[in-house]
Structures are given as C-alpha cells and as structure tokens.
Amino acid sequence: MKMNTDTAATAVVLPAAERLQKQGKLSLLWQEMKRNRVSYLFLAPFLILFTLFTIVPVVTSVVLSFTYYNILEAPKFIGLSNYRLLFVDDDIFLKAIGVTLKFAFITGPVGYIMAFLLAWLISQIPQKYRFFYTLCYYTPSITSATAMSVVWLYLFAGDRKGLLNYFAAKLGVIDEPYLFLQNINSIVPVIIIVSLWMSMGVGFLAFLAGLQNVPKDLYEAGEIDGIKYRWQQLIYITVPSVKPQLLFGAVLQVVSSLTIFDVSVQLVGLPSPLYAGHTILTHLFDYAFIKFEMGYAAAIAVVLFGMMIGLNRLIFKWLGRD
Template identity: 85%
Template sequence: MSANTEAAVPATSAMQASPVRQGRMVRLWADVKRNKVSYLFLAPFLLLFTFFTIIPIFMSVGLSFTYYNILEAPKFIGLSNYKLLFVDDDIFLKAIGITLKFAFITGPLGYAMAFLLAWLISQIPVKYRFFYTLCFYTPSITSAVAMSVVWLYLFAGDRKGLLNYYAMKLGLIDEPYLFLQNVDSIVPVIIIVSLWMSMGVGFLAFLAGLQNVPKDLYEAGAIDGIRYRWQELIYITVPAVKPQLLFGAVLQVVSSLTVFDVSIQLVGLPSPLYAGHTILTHLYDYAFIKFEMGYASAIAVVLFAMMIGLNRVIFKLLGRD
C-alpha cells in the first residue's frame, strides 16, 4: 500500500467519526429541546452541584501539586506534597490507620444497626413509630458540641465521671481511669459515641423503604411457604429495599471516613500522642491552623480517592440492578 493510501485511511476514519459525533450532538440537543421543562427543573441543582462540588474538586486536585499558603500565589511543586504525605509524614500514615480502623468498625456496625432498628420500628403500630424514630434520630441532628457535654461527663477521668464513679463504687477499679487520655481507650470511646450518633439520613431512608414494601409480596410469600419474620426479612424485605440499602451504604462510608467533630470535642486537637487523629483532622490542621492549603489539598485528594474506591466496592455489591 502506498504512502498516500495509508495517509488517506486515517483521514477517512476521521471524516467518518466526525458525522457520528455531530449526530450524537444533534440527538442530544433534540432531547434537551424535547424535555426542556425537565432540564429547567434540574438546572438549579446542576448549577449548585457544578459550582460547589465539581469545580472545588478540580481546584483541590490542581492545588495539591502546588505550595499555597493563602498569602502568596500557588507555586507548582509537582508530586512533592504526595511524596511528603506517604514517605515523610508519619502522623498522616498513623491517621490513615486510625481512620480505616474506625471505618471498618463503625461502617458495618452503624449500617447494620440503622437497618435493624428501622426494621424493628416498621414492625410496631404506626401511632408509636414517630416517637421511636424521633428518639433514635435526634442524636444525629444534635451538634457534636452538645453531645460531647454528656459524653465528657460519662467518660470524665476523675471520680466525678459517671463510669469511674460507679466502677469505683462497685469495687471494679481502685482509681479513676483516664478514658480520654489513655491512648488505648481513645479510639473505642470515639467509636461508641459515633455509633450513638449514626442513626441519620440512612436510618430514615431505611425506614421509608421498609414502610413502602408492597404488602402483596408478604402475602405471596406466605402462600409460597414463608412462615417466620426472619424469612420475610431475607427473602422479601431485603431485596425490596435494595435501593435504600445502597443509598445508606454510601452515606455510611462517607460518614465513617470523615469523622472529625466527635474526635475534636472529646480528645482535642491534637489528641494525646495523636491516638485519635483522623485524616479529616489532619486536613483541618494543615488547612485552617497551619494554612498550608496545597498540602491540605493533597490530603483531601487522598481522602476523596479512598471514598471513591470504597463506594465502587459498594456499588458492585448492592448496585447490580
């Protein structure tokens, strides 16, 4: 084949591809015009999502390759921030371990608790559901500052702390235990408080989904031989609320990886020997205390990548349909 013929092949391919792209754009524009009312309703959300989510993500990725201290213009330094994160920053590596430990404990436990409590509430009479829903949902909408007052009293490291008072009164310990200063008990305390506050939007989504499962499915199941509640739960309820399960799982991953307020209010910043130091706490330290925005952006990008990875796993498990 001659050189002219070989050169003509890519040109022909490009000419063929161009009408295809143009055809797709024409079809897209025709779809927009046909459904313009729907797109107008979507426009406010799309604008807000673009300006407050999409653009900040790209800006954060860009700033992660720079040195930026707010006062001076960003200076490009390549991968230096990431090298510092994973090679020289021992506190960040420790924060990753603490965050993953926290996520792998509170994530599944909080998820299971939210679903089981929602399922139990859906089994009681309707007139009592609002009261129980309010009781379990209230901690999640109460500020961490307000909740920390109760938990600080419970875990206080002196004789007036509720746990220490009763433990010493029963003769279990001889002197007060420093729950919030001992490096071995800091993470368990944060986990307990976070689980208490984990009945949030995911819990409400589970409850709404469970209350909208068609009754016909249960009647058909009874005809087919289902006799027990746990059989209904496994074979009917769980498949029927799969969209809510996916939604709750995504929320649980995000909340478990972004623990911050509880840790700050209970053990301070920095925590004793950085025992309660999470990735988001590390990000806050560099962004709003040290004002190293380039380095903080690199931390944010790593946290974002972890969220995306875990969410992809969840979508593979629960999002097949």
C-alpha cells in the same frame, strides 16, 4: 505500492469517519436538548448550584494540591511534592489513615446494620408508637457534637467524678480512676462508641421509609409459598424490596465513617494524645485552618475524596447491580 496507498487512504478515512460520528452524536444531543428544553430548564438551578458548590471546589482542590499555597501568597506550582510528603515523610498522616480506616471498617458496617435492624424493628410495632421510637433513635444524630460531648465527657471523665469510674470504684473493680480519654488504648474505642450512638441519621430514616412502603401483597404471597418466620420475610422479601434505600444508606454511612472529626476533637482534643484519635479530616483541618498550608491540605482532601470514591464504587458494585 498499491497496498501502501490503500493503507494510507484507510488511515485518512478512519479519523474522518470518527469525526463525522462524533459530530452526529453532538447533533443528536443538541436536538434532544432542544426537544426537551423545558425539562433542562427545570434542571438548570440544580445543575448550576451543583457545578458551583461541588464540581468547582473539587477541581480547585485538585489544582491546589499541586501547589504551595499559604493564602498570603499566590499559589506556586510544586508538582507532586505534596503527595510525596504525604506518603513518604508525614508519619502522622499515615497514622491518621490507619485510624480513619479502623473507624470506617468498624463504625461503617456496624452502624449500617444497627440502623437497618432498628428501622426494621420499629416498622414492626403499631403505627401510633413509631414516632416516639423514631424520635428517640434519631435525636442524637441531629444534636451537635458539642452538646453530646458534655454527656460523654461526664461518662468517661478520668477522675472519680466520672460516671464509669465512680461505679467501677463503688463495685471494687478499680482502685484508681481509669483515664479513658488520655490512654491511647481506649481513645479509639470511646470515639467508636460515641460515633455509633450518633449514627442513626438520614440513612436510618431512609430505611424506615422504605420498610413501611414494602407492599403487603408480597408478604401474603410469601406465606402462600411457605414463608413462616419473620427472619425468612426479612431475608427473602424485605431486603430485596428496599435495595434502593440500602444503597442510599450505605453511601451515607461510608461518607460519615470516613469524615469523623467533631466527635474526636470534642472528646480528645486537637491534637489527641500521641495522635491516637487523629483522623484524615482532623489532619486536613490542622493544615488548612491552623497552619494555613492550603496546598498541602488540598492534597489531603484529594486523597480522602479518592478513598470515598473507591469505597462507593465497591458499594455500587455490591448493591447497585439492579
């Protein structure tokens, strides 16, 4: 009987102790905020904007994903129906996932490595020439997809006036024009090529800035320790010194590779032939702004958001250990 009484008393005391501990932590947090109130005031504009334009839209999308919402009527709760439809009955969405992952696993690593290597090569040339090369590689990323598509549409046009078809016919490689943007076997490779051409964006500039700020003393110390070749400097000195920039560039590359939209729509249209170039973001745009099924579109957005979070966690695990 005494044992039961002690057990009951312990069961009552433990929650009380946990509540006191939580209250103590909240009290310490409030005191810390009061002591550093000037810092929190400086952070307030960003926190307010971040809450309004990031946290609130994400929470709203999650809530709407469990509803049927067509803009004209009030949202109606339907539970997991949108997600069940996505993964069981929507064959086009499943195909869009495959196309998007194919883009991500090709354009992501390849674009990432290309950006870093080009930034490293530019950092090796004299200072007065760096701006010219940086501008040449960075310009495609800030040019609109519509403007860039004009050039690429001319290059891959499916008639004899298309640049590739013209030279291939002149050389006797083909007898009739090849339909680069209508053939389902060539649509994905073409979009990947154009996406890689436009992938030298902010991550590329971050790599370049990080490489230019690596202390020269490290290279001198490396020479004393026996490092003779540039590739040895790159592996043992440069890469460890720019890990923050590598992490930043990797996150940007993951986001851009999973959100391919403009290039696909401008080159092969919406929808693309047999949905060969249909990505998750294209599917979302179709349901949100053409069919106005906002609840279903929100479910697609939540799935895409989850994929980004998962890949970014892997990147932080690999590159963010320090």
